[in-house]
Amino acid sequence: MQIKRPFFVFNPKSYLYGEELLRMAKRADELAGQYPECTVLVTTPFADIANIANNTSHIIVTAQHLDGITPGRGIGHVLPESIYYAGARATFLNHAEKPMALADLAQAMKRAQELGIKTIVCADSVAEAQAIAMLKADVILCEPTELIGTGQTSDQSYIEQTNAAIKAVDPNILTMQAAGIASAEDVYRTIKLGADGTGCTSGITNADSPIQMLEDMIVALNQAYQEEK
Amino acid sequence: MQIKRPFFVFNPKSYLYGEELLRMAKRADELAGQYPECTVLVTTPFADIANIANNTSHIIVTAQHLDGITPGRGIGHVLPESIYYAGARATFLNHAEKPMALADLAQAMKRAQELGIKTIVCADSVAEAQAIAMLKADVILCEPTELIGTGQTSDQSYIEQTNAAIKAVDPNILTMQAAGIASAEDVYRTIKLGADGTGCTSGITNADSPIQMLEDMIVALNQAYQEEK
Amino acid sequence: MQIKRPFFVFNPKSYLYGEELLRMAKRADELAGQYPECTVLVTTPFADIANIANNTSHIIVTAQHLDGITPGRGIGHVLPESIYYAGARATFLNHAEKPMALADLAQAMKRAQELGIKTIVCADSVAEAQAIAMLKADVILCEPTELIGTGQTSDQSYIEQTNAAIKAVDPNILTMQAAGIASAEDVYRTIKLGADGTGCTSGITNADSPIQMLEDMIVALNQAYQEEK
Amino acid sequence: MQIKRPFFVFNPKSYLYGEELLRMAKRADELAGQYPECTVLVTTPFADIANIANNTSHIIVTAQHLDGITPGRGIGHVLPESIYYAGARATFLNHAEKPMALADLAQAMKRAQELGIKTIVCADSVAEAQAIAMLKADVILCEPTELIGTGQTSDQSYIEQTNAAIKAVDPNILTMQAAGIASAEDVYRTIKLGADGTGCTSGITNADSPIQMLEDMIVALNQAYQEEK
Numbered sequence: 001m002q003i004k005r006p007f008f009v010f011n012p013k014s015y016l017y018g019e020e021l022l023r024m025a026k027r028a029d030e031l032a033g034q035y036p037e038c039t040v041l042v043t044t045p046f047a048d049i050a051n052i053a054n055n056t057s058h059i060i061v062t063a064q065h066l067d068g069i070t071p072g073r074g075i076g077h078v079l080p081e082s083i084y085y086a087g088a089r090a091t092f093l094n095h096a097e098k099p100m101a102l103a104d105l106a107q108a109m110k111r112a113q114e115l116g117i118k119t120i121v122c123a124d125s126v127a128e129a130q131a132i133a134m135l136k137a138d139v140i141l142c143e144p145t146e147l148i149g150t151g152q153t154s155d156q157s158y159i160e161q162t163n164a165a166i167k168a169v170d171p172n173i174l175t176m177q178a179a180g181i182a183s184a185e186d187v188y189r190t191i192k193l194g195a196d197g198t199g200c201t202s203g204i205t206n207a208d209s210p211i212q213m214l215e216d217m218i219v220a221l222n223q224a225y226q227e228e229k
Numbered sequence: 230m231q232i233k234r235p236f237f238v239f240n241p242k243s244y245l246y247g248e249e250l251l252r253m254a255k256r257a258d259e260l261a262g263q264y265p266e267c268t269v270l271v272t273t274p275f276a277d278i279a280n281i282a283n284n285t286s287h288i289i290v291t292a293q294h295l296d297g298i299t300p301g302r303g304i305g306h307v308l309p310e311s312i313y314y315a316g317a318r319a320t321f322l323n324h325a326e327k328p329m330a331l332a333d334l335a336q337a338m339k340r341a342q343e344l345g346i347k348t349i350v351c352a353d354s355v356a357e358a359q360a361i362a363m364l365k366a367d368v369i370l371c372e373p374t375e376l377i378g379t380g381q382t383s384d385q386s387y388i389e390q391t392n393a394a395i396k397a398v399d400p401n402i403l404t405m406q407a408a409g410i411a412s413a414e415d416v417y418r419t420i421k422l423g424a425d426g427t428g429c430t431s432g433i434t435n436a437d438s439p440i441q442m443l444e445d446m447i448v449a450l451n452q453a454y455q456e457e458k
Numbered sequence: 459m460q461i462k463r464p465f466f467v468f469n470p471k472s473y474l475y476g477e478e479l480l481r482m483a484k485r486a487d488e489l490a491g492q493y494p495e496c497t498v499l500v501t502t503p504f505a506d507i508a509n510i511a512n513n514t515s516h517i518i519v520t521a522q523h524l525d526g527i528t529p530g531r532g533i534g535h536v537l538p539e540s541i542y543y544a545g546a547r548a549t550f551l552n553h554a555e556k557p558m559a560l561a562d563l564a565q566a567m568k569r570a571q572e573l574g575i576k577t578i579v580c581a582d583s584v585a586e587a588q589a590i591a592m593l594k595a596d597v598i599l600c601e602p603t604e605l606i607g608t609g610q611t612s613d614q615s616y617i618e619q620t621n622a623a624i625k626a627v628d629p630n631i632l633t634m635q636a637a638g639i640a641s642a643e644d645v646y647r648t649i650k651l652g653a654d655g656t657g658c659t660s661g662i663t664n665a666d667s668p669i670q671m672l673e674d675m676i677v678a679l680n681q682a683y684q685e686e687k
Numbered sequence: 688m689q690i691k692r693p694f695f696v697f698n699p700k701s702y703l704y705g706e707e708l709l710r711m712a713k714r715a716d717e718l719a720g721q722y723p724e725c726t727v728l729v730t731t732p733f734a735d736i737a738n739i740a741n742n743t744s745h746i747i748v749t750a751q752h753l754d755g756i757t758p759g760r761g762i763g764h765v766l767p768e769s770i771y772y773a774g775a776r777a778t779f780l781n782h783a784e785k786p787m788a789l790a791d792l793a794q795a796m797k798r799a800q801e802l803g804i805k806t807i808v809c810a811d812s813v814a815e816a817q818a819i820a821m822l823k824a825d826v827i828l829c830e831p832t833e834l835i836g837t838g839q840t841s842d843q844s845y846i847e848q849t850n851a852a853i854k855a856v857d858p859n860i861l862t863m864q865a866a867g868i869a870s871a872e873d874v875y876r877t878i879k880l881g882a883d884g885t886g887c888t889s890g891i892t893n894a895d896s897p898i899q900m901l902e903d904m905i906v907a908l909n910q911a912y913q914e915e916k
Contacts, residue, residue: 011304013304014301014306014311015301015302017308017310017314018311045275046275047275047279047307047315048314049276050276050277050279050280051279069243071244071246073244074242075272075293076293076294076321076327077326077327078276082243082277083276085246085276085277086276086277094790095304095305097303097305098304098306100789101781101787102781102786102792102818102819105789106812106818128822131822132818134814134817134820135815328560330552330560331552331558331559331563332582332586333557335583335586354564356564356593360564360589360590360592363592364589472759472761472769473759474758475758475766475768475772501762503766503769503770505750505766505770505772505773505775506769506772508737522762527701531700531702533751533752533782533784533785534752534784534785535784537704537734539704540704540732543704543734544734544735553763555762556763556764
């Protein structure tokens with residue numbers, strides 16, 4: 001499964017699990033089927049991966065993290081083979097809520113690449129984004145830590161600057177901008193400003209109708225993309 | 230589900246996942262059904278919990294770790310509700326390969342207790358075991374870190390001393406001794422020396438016949454227990 | 459050097475270093491000389507320990523942390539022998555801003571005890587305080603994490619409860635209560651409520667006259683103690 | 688103080704402190720005065736920085752680590768201002784024994800640059816070295832983790848490859864190769880192979896005469912450099 005421009009990550013973090021997560025993931029799956037030019041990813045807690053993967057076919061089931069270990073010791077760590085077997089085909093890495101040592105990040109990215117798990121690696125500054133680009137991420141999420149969960153989106157200059165900085169190191173890396181995305185409007189504007197993809201957590205989970213917000217955002221993603229073709 | 234004396238933990242760490250883990254877990258499940266006075270626990274990677282839980286009924290499916298978070302943010306952490314939903318009813322905590330800050334350990338134990346997830350908390354000295362006993366663990370694993378994976382078992386004096394020290398703080402806490410368990414003999418002797426339970430990782434996964442070794446160990450566990458009744 | 463009831467810890471964390479820290483430490487030293495029944499401790503950044511120790515004689519120079527390592531490898535960690543040589547005779551451990559794995563905490567306490575460095579170990583709940591008491595701390599700081607830096611002090615019931623819980627495990631351990639201490643009043647009341655000692659960070663460093671506030675607090679400490687004799 | 692080709696880092700880690708460290712640092716200082724074209728750096732535990740800096744004038748006193756904090760809270764962390772005040776003018780960062788999260792590393796490098804503290808940042812693969820080069824380190828230490836302390840040096844191909852990879856990203860960054868340096872021969876060969884600098888820990892501290900070994904290594908460093916002029 002490839003991640004392509006434009007993509008959308010529904011990232012409910014630890015807000016959702018079990019039945020409620022499944023219900024949202026199924027709707028995301030329908031939308032992904034409906035808009036085949038859009039790549040839709042849904043993150044899940046580790047123990048929910050199998051349940052989500054077994055009940056969907058168009059979304060990329062995405063882990064919240066993995067550790068760069070190989071089968072063996074390593075109790076309490078996230079074995080890449082285990083999440084792949086359960087159905088994960090992408091993973092977040094180095095989120096501000098789960099920062100990784102540089103060496104661990106490099107090792108985790110290597111193991112993910114070996115298994116065909118796409119990496120969405122987080123950076124909170126342009127310099128970090130460029131450092132991560134050197135390690136061959138599939139997607140780099142450029143999220144100024146200070147904006148996470150604030151409802152404020154990154155401004156045009158930040159988006160353009162990080163986009164250019166990442167593509168300068170490696171034009172094949174996709175860029176994701178997701179700080180403060182709270183409406184379909186935000187999704188539309190972020191893609192228009194040049195991000196390859198975007199995503200949302202509490203903007204969806206806290207919406208009056210999370211299902212409706214999810215749909216509106218994916219529709220907006222598709223619209224921004226159709227206009228540029 | 231209760232953990233009672235005598236218990237056995239098959240802890241394949243990250244050595245096994247997917248089909249191979251499932252095959253072993255099913256055999257453990259049959260044995261647990263066959264020896265109902267013995268509690269059998271099987272640890273699994275997070276993403277394998279659901280698969281193992283859905284295909285077994287006598288074992289206690291055990292997570293390798295959980296984090297003391299509540300539903301909300303916390304990407305990359307192990308949400309207790311998610312592993313409970315998937316079928317985990319016990320968890321390791323503070324293993325030498327996944328050490329926890331004291332405050333995080335206390336918080337994880339609290340969350341596990343709220344959900345009815347039994348805690349198997351690791352200590353590598355008598356003083357630490359007593360500190361953990363203060364936090365009301367269900368099981369304390371007294372494993373001198375320097376013996377993990379060496380094939381050397383704890384000696385009689387260590388086992389008796391830790392047993393007594395833990396029961397002195399809280400007689401309801403079960404004690405587990407598992408350093409260097411590599412044969413059915415080791416299992417038998419450890420229970421005879423007074424441990425409430427024991428367990429094994431590489432002694433099983435590296436055995437000529439892991440399935441046979443698993444069976445031999447549970448038989449030995451049961452035998453030691455029957456002799457003391 | 460012994461820590462005795464009543465004691466006061468001036469803990470400027472990383473607010474002060476160099477000349478300004480030295481000036482405050484010298485004043486604390488004079489006050490410690492003036493009130494010999496009160497033990498006065500001053501914490502310093504690691505690299506300031508020698509400068510403070512070389513210029514004072516009545517205070518206990520206190521490190522902010524140490525690691526349970528022995529001379530050898532361990533680059534970037536805090537070698538106990540190095541801080542002892544520089545003049546530290548006490549150390550904080552497991553502060554909420556520098557949480558320690560339980561095994562690391564136990565090892566650090568052991569190394570401190572070997573060198574004659576007193577340990578002030580932080581807990582943020584009664585259960586944790588009791589766990590730490592099992593490890594033989596010299597002082598336990600019972601600071602509910604949620605109150606740090608808020609200007610709210612722990613209430614009477616919390617102070618009495620933690621005091622009793624710790625003394626129940628080990629009556630030789632001194633208790634420190636320092637949440638939200640912002641005035642001489644707070645110091646006086648905290649000792650009256652039964653804490654063996656207290657301390658202050660921003661209540662002093664942010665005061666109109668930090669020197670005056672330091673003096674007022676130590677005077678209040680002494681007064682509370684004199685009244686109970 | 689500038690770090691220039693060729694440079695030598697005497698990095699006694701936590702093997703030395705107090706009097707013995709001072710004795711070695713003084714000898715390093717004499718040698719640095721004697722070979723002014725060679726930059727000599729000596730790392731010290733945090734609490735020894737002031738003592739070493741006050742008693743030397745030609746070496747660059749080097750911290751083992753610093754944290755990217757500003758004066759304020761942060762108890763137990765290494766305040767850059769404190770080590771600068773004590774006399775440190777360079778620091779190691781991200782050593783395999785003290786790995787840093789990428790965001791913390793970036794922040795620490797920024798704070799070091801603000802104060803004029805040179806950064807020696809460790810990488811254990813070519814990809815990591817390039818990632819770090821993006822963050823504008825002053826020196827990158829390319830040390831395959833698996834060789835640390837083994838007495839095996841990096842081979843010619845590794846040295847040339849990392850050198851080229853780093854200079855390709857930023858030709859102003861100095862490269863350091865120090866894996867397994869155990870003799871003056873090793874120092875000579877490493878500089879000849881193109882490293883800008885090298886260094887040594889146990890090869891000196893465990894030598895029959897550490898002082899003599901230190902001298903031999905600096906002489907060899909100078910000789911390799913003179914031959915290339």
